[in-house]
Amino acid sequence: MGVLKAYAFITVQTDNKFVSMHRLVHLAIRNWLREEGQLKGWLLRALDHFNGIFPSSEHKNRSLWREYLPHAQFILQSREISQRNEFQTLAETVGDCLYHDERYNEAGTLFQEICIARWGQSEKGDGDQDILLILGRLSSTYRKQGRLKDAEVLGVQLMETRKRVLGFEHTDTLTSMKNLAQGRLREAKMLERRVLETVMTISGADLGDP
Numbered sequence: 001m002g003v004l005k006a007y008a009f010i011t012v013q014t015d016n017k018f019v020s021m022h023r024l025v026h027l028a029i030r031n032w033l034r035e036e037g038q039l040k041g042w043l044l045r046a047l048d049h050f051n052g053i054f055p056s057s058e059h060k061n062r063s064l065w066r067e068y069l070p071h072a073q074f075i076l077q078s079r080e081i082s083q084r085n086e087f088q089t090l091a092e093t094v095g096d097c098l099y100h101d102e103r104y105n106e107a108g109t110l111f112q113e114i115c116i117a118r119w120g121q122s123e124k125g126d127g128d129q130d131i132l133l134i135l136g137r138l139s140s141t142y143r144k145q146g147r148l149k150d151a152e153v154l155g156v157q158l159m160e161t162r163k164r165v166l167g168f169e170h171t172d173t174l175t176s177m178k179n180l181a182q183g184r185l186r187e188a189k190m191l192e193r194r195v196l197e198t199v200m201t202i203s204g205a206d207l208g209d210p
């Protein structure tokens with residue numbers, strides 16, 4: 001341990017709670033564990049541990065989950081355990097934190113992977129509530145990324161599925177309808193501003209801040 005620290009192969013972080021390893025050390029350990037047939041077992045132990053300690057995406061937990069994120073994301077790179085329900089649970093929590101941290105590209109990637117994995121495992125197809133919840137998160141992420149067309153296509157699919165599965169008056173169905181309407185309103189406002197900017201440019205005026 002001391003030798004590895006001396007050569008900066010490992011770094012002890014905040015209050016000795018975390019140890020960061022150089023990627024070569026990670027690679028060497030993973031290769032050794034794989035050769036010994038122990039890699040998957042240790043990955044599952046790490047996965048269970050992080051599911052137990054990783055906080056929710058509430059704002060009050062932000063400083064804590066920001067410390068945990070790099071370590072959790074490293075676990076989520078492990079394809080050997082990606083079909084486990086526990087893996088998807090951690091991915092969902094991490095995705096929520098990334099979303100609230102405005103890291104929409106990373107959050108969207110995780111939400112897409114969760115949708116694909118759950119779709120392949122579900123016997124209910126598009127009526128699976130877990131899938132619908134993640135689709136809702138993915139649609140919101142698309143809107144934050146400015147991918148309004150993608151958000152609307154997914155939002156319509158989500159709304160129609162919830163109407164069919166849950167009924168028109170269910171709160172989740174109404175939420176989908178509200179989100180879809182808000183997305184269209186934002187798109188209309190953006191289009192209106194682009195038109196105004198074009199008109200002002202042609203006339204030589206300055207639109208200024210809204």
